Amino acid sequence: MSSGFEDSSLFDLFRMEAEEQVRVLQTELIQLESSAASAATLEALMRASHSLKGAARIVGLDLVVRLTHAMEDRFVAAQEGRVLDSAEIDRVLAATDWLSQLQAVEEGNVALWLDSNAAGIEACAASLHAQTQAAEQQIQAADSVNEQIGEGADQPAQLSEITPNRSDTNPIPRPAQRPAAIPASAPVAIDGDAQSGQDIFSQQGTEERAARERTVRLTADRFDNLLSLSAESLVSARQLATWGEVLDRNHRAIGKALEMFEDSGESGQARAAFRGELERQVAALATEIADLDQVSRANELTAERLYRALLGGRLRPFSEGITGVARLVRDTSRELGKSVKLEITGESARVDRDILDRLEAPISHLVTNAIDHGIELPTQRIAAGKPAEAHLRIHAGHENGRLVITVRDDGRGIDPEQIRERIIRRNLAPPDTVPGLSEAELLEFLFLPGFSTRDTISVLSGRGVGLNAVQSMVQEAGGAVLVTSNLGAGTVFRLTLPVTRSVIRVIRVLAGGELFSVPMVRIDHVAHLEPEGDLEKPDVRWNDRAHPVIVLASILGLSTQPLPKGPLPVLFSGGFAFAVDRFVDQAELSVRRLDPRLGKIPGVSAASLDENGFPLLILDMDDLVQTAAGRPSSSVMSSPDGSLAPHILVVDDSHTVREMERRLLVRSGYTVSTAQNGQEAWNLLRLKEYDLLISDVDMPQMNGIELVGRVRANPRLARLPVIILSYKDREEDRRRGLEAGADFYLTKGSFDNGTFLQAVVDLIGDAAPVPHGEDI
Amino acid sequence: MSEPRPDSLFHRPLPPGYRDELQVLMAPEPAKPAPRKGSILLFELGPLRLALPTQVAFAISPLLRIAHIPHRSGTVLLGLVAFRGEILPCCSLARLLDVTQNETGAARMLILQESPGRLWAAPIDAVLGIRLVSDDLSQQAAPLAPHWLAGSFNDDSGAFHLLDNQNLFRQITLATA
Numbered sequence: 001m002s003s004g005f006e007d008s009s010l011f012d013l014f015r016m017e018a019e020e021q022v023r024v025l026q027t028e029l030i031q032l033e034s035s036a037a038s039a040a041t042l043e044a045l046m047r048a049s050h051s052l053k054g055a056a057r058i059v060g061l062d063l064v065v066r067l068t069h070a071m072e073d074r075f076v077a078a079q080e081g082r083v084l085d086s087a088e089i090d091r092v093l094a095a096t097d098w099l100s101q102l103q104a105v106e107e108g109n110v111a112l113w114l115d116s117n118a119a120g121i122e123a124c125a126a127s128l129h130a131q132t133q134a135a136e137q138q139i140q141a142a143d144s145v146n147e148q149i150g151e152g153a154d155q156p157a158q159l160s161e162i163t164p165n166r167s168d169t170n171p172i173p174r175p176a177q178r179p180a181a182i183p184a185s186a187p188v189a190i191d192g193d194a195q196s197g198q199d200i201f202s203q204q205g206t207e208e209r210a211a212r213e214r215t216v217r218l219t220a221d222r223f224d225n226l227l228s229l230s231a232e233s234l235v236s237a238r239q240l241a242t243w244g245e246v247l248d249r250n251h252r253a254i255g256k257a258l259e260m261f262e263d264s265g266e267s268g269q270a271r272a273a274f275r276g277e278l279e280r281q282v283a284a285l286a287t288e289i290a291d292l293d294q295v296s297r298a299n300e301l302t303a304e305r306l307y308r309a310l311l312g313g314r315l316r317p318f319s320e321g322i323t324g325v326a327r328l329v330r331d332t333s334r335e336l337g338k339s340v341k342l343e344i345t346g347e348s349a350r351v352d353r354d355i356l357d358r359l360e361a362p363i364s365h366l367v368t369n370a371i372d373h374g375i376e377l378p379t380q381r382i383a384a385g386k387p388a389e390a391h392l393r394i395h396a397g398h399e400n401g402r403l404v405i406t407v408r409d410d411g412r413g414i415d416p417e418q419i420r421e422r423i424i425r426r427n428l429a430p431p432d433t434v435p436g437l438s439e440a441e442l443l444e445f446l447f448l449p450g451f452s453t454r455d456t457i458s459v460l461s462g463r464g465v466g467l468n469a470v471q472s473m474v475q476e477a478g479g480a481v482l483v484t485s486n487l488g489a490g491t492v493f494r495l496t497l498p499v500t501r502s503v504i505r506v507i508r509v510l511a512g513g514e515l516f517s518v519p520m521v522r523i524d525h526v527a528h529l530e531p532e533g534d535l536e537k538p539d540v541r542w543n544d545r546a547h548p549v550i551v552l553a554s555i556l557g558l559s560t561q562p563l564p565k566g567p568l569p570v571l572f573s574g575g576f577a578f579a580v581d582r583f584v585d586q587a588e589l590s591v592r593r594l595d596p597r598l599g600k601i602p603g604v605s606a607a608s609l610d611e612n613g614f615p616l617l618i619l620d621m622d623d624l625v626q627t628a629a630g631r632p633s634s635s636v637m638s639s640p641d642g643s644l645a646p647h648i649l650v651v652d653d654s655h656t657v658r659e660m661e662r663r664l665l666v667r668s669g670y671t672v673s674t675a676q677n678g679q680e681a682w683n684l685l686r687l688k689e690y691d692l693l694i695s696d697v698d699m700p701q702m703n704g705i706e707l708v709g710r711v712r713a714n715p716r717l718a719r720l721p722v723i724i725l726s727y728k729d730r731e732e733d734r735r736r737g738l739e740a741g742a743d744f745y746l747t748k749g750s751f752d753n754g755t756f757l758q759a760v761v762d763l764i765g766d767a768a769p770v771p772h773g774e775d776i
Numbered sequence: 777m778s779e780p781r782p783d784s785l786f787h788r789p790l791p792p793g794y795r796d797e798l799q800v801l802m803a804p805e806p807a808k809p810a811p812r813k814g815s816i817l818l819f820e821l822g823p824l825r826l827a828l829p830t831q832v833a834f835a836i837s838p839l840l841r842i843a844h845i846p847h848r849s850g851t852v853l854l855g856l857v858a859f860r861g862e863i864l865p866c867c868s869l870a871r872l873l874d875v876t877q878n879e880t881g882a883a884r885m886l887i888l889q890e891s892p893g894r895l896w897a898a899p900i901d902a903v904l905g906i907r908l909v910s911d912d913l914s915q916q917a918a919p920l921a922p923h924w925l926a927g928s929f930n931d932d933s934g935a936f937h938l939l940d941n942q943n944l945f946r947q948i949t950l951a952t953a
Contacts, residue, residue, distance in 0.1 A: 514844050556846035595856075595865055597894075597952065602847050607856060607863050615843040615856040615863050653801050654794060679923060683951040686871070687851045698802055701923045 011107045017055040018103050021048040023323045025071075025096045030326045033089050039079070046075040052099065063114050063121050064102065070128035071095055074135075082135035091131060093327065095124050218313050226313070229306040236299035243292050250288060253281045311500060314354075318396040318405075319347035321356035321363075328364055329392060332371045339378050339389040340371055346396035351403055352500035358477040359405070359497075362470040366407040366493050367392065369467070374411030374491050384488065386410065398499065403479075405495040414485040416442050422451065443483045447471045475622070478504070478521050502591055506618065508584040508610075509571070512553030515616060517589060517608065518571060522621035525572040526583065531563060538563060540570055540577045547577040550628045556603050574625030587611075591618065603627065645767045646691040647671045648760070651681040651707065652725075653699040657748070661694065661725070668757055669767030678702025682710055685717055691764045697726040697737065705740045712741035721763035725751075818904040818936055819886065822875040824919060825904065827929075827938040832945075834889035835859075836903055839882060842866050852951035857897045859887055866897040867948050873920060890945040907931070913938065 025048045028041050049071040056064035071092055078084050084092070098121050105113045114121075218226070257277040260270065326342060333340040351359070370392055375381075378388035393408045419442045424431050428445060445451055449468045467483075470493075474481045479497035498504070498521065506517035507526065531538035531549045539546040549570065553559035555578075563579060570577040589608040594601065605620035648670050652658040662672045673690070675681035679701040685693070693711065697704040704724055711717045722744075724737040729747040737745040744759045817833040819826055840857035848855075857866045864887070869875070882899030889895055913927030918937045926940040 558844070558846060592863060595863065597865055597949065598845070598853070601845055604846060607843075609858050609861070609863065613858050613861070614841050615858045617843055617845070617856070654797060657794075679921075679947065680950055683852070683872075683947055687951055698798075700801055702921070 014055045014059045015103050021052045022096050022099050024048040029089050042079045067125045070125040074128050074132045077132050077135050088131050226309050232302045236302050239295050250285050314352050315350035316353050316356050318349040318351050321359040340392050341389050343393045349396040355477050362473045365470045370409040374409045403497045403499050408492045410490040413487040510581040512558030517618050523571050528567040530567045549577045549579050552578045552580050573621045576628045645671045646764045648692045649673050649690045650694045651675045652696040678707035692721045694723045708740040815906050819900045820902040821900050825936045827936045832941045835887040837885045840885050864895050864897045869898045
């Protein structure tokens, strides 16, 4: 039977094993620290490190074999009674950090990563060995003391002589908090100091995970179930296929009966025979329709079960998304001198793995915030009449088909007056309206970029990026975040997320004559409203606020029609009212990724098939809101088309010349695209808008003269400025170029930067130069 | 590696290897390899009578509904279509090949397979049949630029032009990216 892993490389398999075993190691080590070492815990630790060692050996990761071997030795020693203290647990956790980092490294970069980090990993393994040896010496010395005591020695042995140095001040060799990206071309030395200040919530890890080939693990039982359901589905589909023949037979029989009727003339007997035949056929048809209905229902049910089973394969327990949180709470609270008890409930709540992948960062952020901002020092808590140990609770559960996660602390809460003061100081609202803001409205300010209630910046928080980042991450996952607080009693963050992203509820709308779907989670409100105010910049009022009206068809580049008069169907999202032709209906759609060949399409996030099997685009409302607000959208930022700088197309078959021209022009502030020959350039010219074409002459497929000729013959492109830049410097060459329609003919042999750039400026004007030293 | 200063670009000696590179590129284009023996699909696109190897002509379907893509209208990329449960990019061969006449006359959808799993849809006017690759492909005058063609041949009904499918896919990719 298929394992489902045929497409996975050995390293992928190691990575899966490592993910699982590192999770066991970290969970059990935290458990070990918080309670007495149980035989079961030590057994689990030893087995996990042993399994990892075996997996590393299979894929030939000798360095990892040595590290895991050292871990295993230490756990075996612990099983023999040589317990691990807190400092030693730190060392083993540091070893698991190396393994976590390795999981995030792309397969092609593993050897490079190991080389770059060999010293650190070896040092970590050596420190574990030293730990094991010290523990053994401790036991031997203790045995010796026992022997001495047993022999009735007069003086007890000095414990300081036999106790290993627990307060070892050597730094624990541990990796940077997040794996550094390793470019394919050059090794990167990871500077521990430089990395320590890195934002631990950076997207790097997520990007690396996303870059890796996506794999889904299925248990053999689930796989068997899926196979069985797909077999049922196949049988049902084949049953349906035969219905075509059955109905066709029936159709022919009715046709024959009609012929009998036509042939029957006035004969009563023939008419009776016809009626009898027709009744038989109608009865047969009714039976067949009933059977077809039954098969169709069975088919639908099987398809539904198959879908649910497949979806189930994507759903993972919530606990898998927060594996690092216990460690984070331990390390952060220790670092800040606070005492925090973490309680996680609802760990088994099922979540789509896509959502799960996005959970750890925002939750970690909230947890760090809670410990750093909210939870007081033990002395402060006691003075406030609270227990010295704070209580941090994370709960996950399903409510109305949504996943709801709460992060609740019993710290000092958020002071609304302090927020008011910050709002006024940062001029975020008119001072006279701030006193009237409700507490809920005040708390919304916490999610603004750069808003912080802290005066000082620490490594952990105070930069004001935290909650804004949390909100962005949650919104990106299709959810929302809400905060409530009780001054002196604590703060609660409530994250509401979809359980899955593979199926979404949408409103289908018609815009510019095209059907689009808009995810419900991105819609604040829908209404039919008449625009008011300036004709150029109309708005509609909702919720006591004016919302600028944006014509959806226009922002999607489908129409330039003005707004019709009268009430319009509008969707409210992100502070804007998007006007559509009409609302069509609501639907549940399965989400399909857009074909990567298309690149990022502005304003579109995904595609789907509707119930009739027609393709349907799902709109990216965040992108559209960004565009509506006049900010460069994520899609536009990466596109040369989004730049305001004049856009030049450089065509040359020499990579060297092409690249040098490009750099020269980019340094002068222009946006530049390149093509290798006339045909490529012609395709690009027809696809996009350019301000200037600079072309070589001698090129394969289509030469520069032919290209310029086509440009001049095309009604849209006829007025495009053209410079020819060629090695051909004879007068007849120059004449040929200019006759074809070039505005300038420059020769490479007598080329001068100043002349070249002056020709460009003469034709399309200046551009803002790129600041010196900026990478191009 | 240090980067040459741009102001010395064309004053300095030519970059190493430039002459060789230029010579290779400027050398007469090698004759296109003769198409393999096999079958070809004959079809009509506006006034053109074209052919493609059946190995790349994956399927013919009735005209499929095209979902137009924002910001891409008027380009070679027409939109998305659904074919056998898959969503495929749909491109206009007429626009790519500069066939300006009667673009709306398309009646069938040609599904092209660039490589396994990489399909494109393209509206065409009609399918005219399937035949074996002709032995007597010629470079006769065609209403298309030579780089689009692997050769031309005549049959009883007139001339057909066999498209160079490798170049075709390369240009589709470029024009729709």
